[in-house]
Amino acid sequence: MSLHPLNKLIERHKKGTPVGIYSVCSANPFVLKAAMLQAQKDQSLLLIEATSNQVDQFGGYTGMRPEDFKTMTLELAAENNYDPQGLILGGDHLGPNRWTKLSASRAMDYAREQIAAYVKAGFSKIHLDATMPLQNDATDSAGRLPVETIAQRTAELCAVAEQTYRQSDQLFPPPVYIVGSDVPIPGGAQEALNQIHITEVKEVQQTIDHVRRAFEKNGLEAAYERVCAVVVQPGVEFADQIVFEYAPDRAAALKDFIESHSQLVYEAHSTDYQTAPLLRQMVKDHFAILKVGPALTFALREAIFALAFMEKELLPLHRALKPSAILETLDQTMDKNPAYWQKHYGGTKEEVRFAQRFSLSDRIRYYWPFPKVQKALRQLLKNLQQISIPLTLVSQFMPEEYQRIRQGTLTNDPQALILNKIQSVLKQYAEATQIQNSLTFTQNQNSLAMERL
Known part of the structure; x- marks a missing residue:
């Protein structure tokens, strides 16, 4: 069985080439289509992840099980002529965190079912997250579980993944694993933080040591060889109206530490809204897996709002159109x-409305699938497709897209405008990770391996 593409990519990184990969954490069809278009343009691998609260064996908040998410993704690929050979599906924060009010025994049973459903569906990048305390768990003064407990539960979940893979058709490489967690509950920060706790080296060392021992204890030595990254907090986060920017000097100890571990890099969560130079520096500092989600749906929201503002200006000139x-x-x-x-926004009625529409937390992303919102969006796109949007309006509300239309590299179509807006964010991640042509590289590596056999 060939190496997983992520193993190959990380192997390049560890040999001194500062490459990485970005992870698209979204179930929004516009975002996924934009990601496919960007990957197609770059001839790159494409990592798409579902989170444990989005998708699970019961449906999650999207109503999708892992198999459903995979089917949706592959259908989008077919509709957009995207060859899924470079597609990697991942599961983020898989574990018992959705069932923290249940007993440890019951919550872990659900977590095992969740892991099995993901692996059975063909998800091959698995973040094992057992850091959340469950009902009646003993914790320290800060409310944290003992690292030994976290490691043992992580190993138990890995064992399920391995068994499920062995029982599968094995048409894809064995899963790779991400361990550790030093981020808020999936879905973003719950409030603006005055200070971000950067993971200390001793905490990373404890995680690695205890996970390795737990894997060995459970006969998972081969699986441990496929642990490719540790989740840490390098000091990046965002909240309602604030972005905590990456400061390389504050993460220098983490950078130096991971260089001594031949198979491991870091996975950084909540990298949304970081500047392009800082994203590139993070990859150079071995935060080689960059997770992004809300920044992509924020760009989607910006594009749809811009189209709505255009529609408002055009309706008096086209009274036959239905607003x-x-x-x-x-x-x-x-x-x-x-x-x-409601747990994320507070203040006056006016302040709440502003946050609902414009917050960096982008809680509005949860409302795009609602039927009435979908109906209104279809009407907006239909209206603007029926008329030719004046370039003066495009210039006013979407100046970057206006320039591309003028240059002949973008169609003056509302859906194309939305996708380009999202791709402008993805392009920053592609450049930061230097992911371009990674698909060709991994294919060549597979060919060389076959020749040696």
Whole structure:
């Protein structure tokens, strides 16, 4: 069985070539289509991940099980003429964190089912996250589980993944694993933080040592060889209206430490909204897997709002068109279904409305799948497709896209404008990770390996 593409990529990184990969953490079809277009353009691997709260054996908040998510992704690939040979599906924060109010025994049973469903569906990058305390768990004064408990539960979940893979058709390489967690509950920071705790080297060393021993204890030595990254907090985060930027000097100890581990790099979460130079520096400092999600749906929201502003200007000139009322529909839907934002936004009614629409936390992303919002969005796109959007309006509301239209590299079509807006973010990640042509590289490596056999 050939090496997993991530192993090959990390092997290049560890040999001195500062490459990495970005992980698209979204179930939004516009985001996934934009990611496929970018990967196609770059001839690169494409890593798409579902989180444990989005997708699980019961459906998650998207209503999708792992098999459903895979089917949706492959259908999008077929619709957009994207060859999925470079596609890697991953599962993020897989473990018992969705069932923290249950007993450890019951929560871990659910977590095992979750892991099995992901691996059976063909997800091959598995983040094993057993860091959340469960009902009646003993914790320290900071509410954290003992590292020994985390490591043992991590090994138990890995054993399920390995068994499920052995029982599968094995048409893809064995799973690679990510361990550790030093991020907020999946879905983003719950409040603006005054200070970010950067993971200390001793904490990383403890995680690595205890996970390795737990794997050995459970007969998972071969699986440990496929542990390729550790999740740490390098000091990057975002909240409602603030971005905590990466400071290389503050993460220098982490950078130096991981250089002595031949198979490991770091996985950095919440890298959204970091500047392009800082993203590139993170990869050079061995944060070789960059997770991004809200920044992509934030770009989607910016594009749809821009189209709505254009529609508003055009409606008086085209009275036969039915107004989409997309912004009003979003407001009403969020007000009637506050579960996805009410713990994140506070203040006056006006402040809450502003945050609902413009917060970097982008809780609005949870509302795009709602039927009424989808109907309004379809109407908006239909309206703007029926008329030719004046370039003066495109220039006013989407100046980058205007320039590309003028240069002949972008079609003046509302969906194309949305996709380009999202791709402008993805392009920064592609350049930061130097992922371009990675598909060709991994294919060549496979060919060389076959020749040696």
